[in-house]
Amino acid sequence: MDPALLQTLLTAGPSRRLDVLASSQELRSKDPAAPLMFNTPYLNRSVILKFVDPKGSDQADRRSGAMPKPIRTLIYLPYDVTDPPAGGESLLYSRRALRRLHFQKTNEEPDGQGSFAADEATMQALDDVPAFNPFLLRDAFERAGLPLHEAYLDLDQGTAKRIRRRLLLRIRPLIVAVLGSSSGLVGEALEHMVDAFLDPARKEELRPLAAALHLRSDDAVEVLGAWAGIAYFEEELERLTPQIASLAQWLATSPRPRERVPPSAAKDFASQIQRIRIGVRTAWQSLQAILGQYQASYRSLVVDSQPAPFVEFLRDCRQHYWSAGDLFGRFEQSIYGWRVLTQNYQDESLPLIQYTDLLAFLLRTHLLGRENVLEAPAAERPAAASPA
């Protein structure tokens, strides 16, 4: 893998990077008998990454007609567990690719049973989320009926409670609006259904709700889970907004490197900054559009008793969920990298080497896989910049 890309991926925030290796080591240092995430030792030495594949979704997904995922799951196995960034093997996850890897590592042919089958289910649960944020991860494992030690979650209980409370408050009016009085549903039964919405083990109880929303029973739970997941990104975006605004303001000052550079280089830097600004702005608008549609369709159902926009939103809900996860991950990653690379240069220009690294990092983070939607209109292309 390209070392610069590897560095970008390994410095991602929690939405893009699940450090199974570090969490497993920490867990075992505290409790030598604690169950690790995987049964297979080499997988417990991995770092799992969400990777925006410019080539698009998995061929197998496309062939099967499954929803194309804008983000792939990448398994990274460092050569040296004490120094993961120094290099390692990487594998874009698919069930087949994982089986191939397992054969290479163990010389055992996976038979879909036993301990490796459990690991396959775990990897699939990790592949089924657009981001590794603890709330989403716990939800995905609960839905898949898989155990997961809290050590892998680093879940902020306050955030989890807040999101759950918010969801409960929204779900109650939603169920009343969808099922109405004609369903025979009354207070206590309503509360049971509200609780069932957030409890994957009770998904059968949501059948009447799914039917009223025109959801197919085989994917109703996944769709409703995706709808709930969008609320998570909404909450997290609120937390991240001041930092996104700071990054946008920093970019708007057209920062230059500390050293003087030739006019051609200055022009090139200005062009890169402009592309990053367009990337940030476009991602922001895309995320706002998803959340705006989420809100408008909900209000239309609950306040105006018009179910059609909500039903339509649910139809594309999984796509919206994944897109929101992708966009949120880009923001989180760019904020993280920007903070790390500028932390020693408060109110100062960056030295040229850090400056070029940062621009390259932000370009990769915001433009990878999105070049087609980020073509700058002619009017927005920068004029020739003057040298520093």
Add this chain to the structure above:
Amino acid sequence: MRERRQYPRYVVEGLDVFVDGMSVHTLDVSAVAVRIVAPDRTPARRSVRLRFESHPDMPALTADVDGQLLRATQLEAVYAYVAPAADWGERLADYDTFRQLHIAELED
């Protein structure tokens, strides 16, 4: 005076509603009416005392008003009330569960 349905309705968080001292589940609130989950197995009362009370981590708000039953089904009940303050509607908006979606465009 606006018609009741013209007032914005909010799905609120961090604001509890009590009917005659009993905590109830709120479906939505406007400046002039509140829609709640109907009490189980007992008919909704025609005249009640409504209390609005914010959570400690939210902007402080407390109000006691009289409520008149407008409509009731086995699932929900709607009570009308007179707003206790001129800016009551704006204050309720602070508790709207979607308030953070009104994030301004990035100022870049």
